[in-house]
Amino acid sequence: MRVHIKVVGLPGAAQLRRFATRKLDVALSCFADRIEGASVRLLDINGADRGGVDKLCRIALTLKGHSAVVIEELGSNIQRSIERATERLHQRVSHQLARVVKVPGPLPA
Incomplete structure (x- = not known):
């Protein structure tokens, strides 16, 4: 997975990159063979001078078969935003992959 x-x-x-990588690995390890790649953007929306609920973690995940999952989490602490986003991502990917219907071989005539 890229x-x-x-x-x-x-x-x-x-440090934030290492933290986010660890959290993604934990959240997605059981789906690794079904994922093509992930893009994570960590952003302080208002800049470092201003506090508040302005730390954004946005994760865009591409699953094999070209479906996508995007999760955004906004908070006052970037580490907590990363944690919540990866938890939600795990749940969403699990739900989305469970919805995929597998058709067993050709149907009898």
């Missing part, structure tokens, strides 16, 4: 993580306007970019 993972691209972009950090904008947040201090400690290297």
Whole structure:
């Protein structure tokens, strides 16, 4: 699974990338063979000078078969936003893959 993580306007970019990678690995390890790639964007919307609920974690996941799952989580703490986003992503991917109907071989004539 390819993972691209972009950090904008947040201090400690290297640590945030490692943290997000670990959380994604835990959340998606059981689906690894069904996932093509993931893109994670970590962003301080209002900039570092202003506090508040402005830390965004956006995860876009591409599943094999070209379906996509996008999760956004906004909060005042970026680590907590990453945790909530990866938890929600696990649930959404699990639900979406469970909906895929597998057709067993050709039907008898």
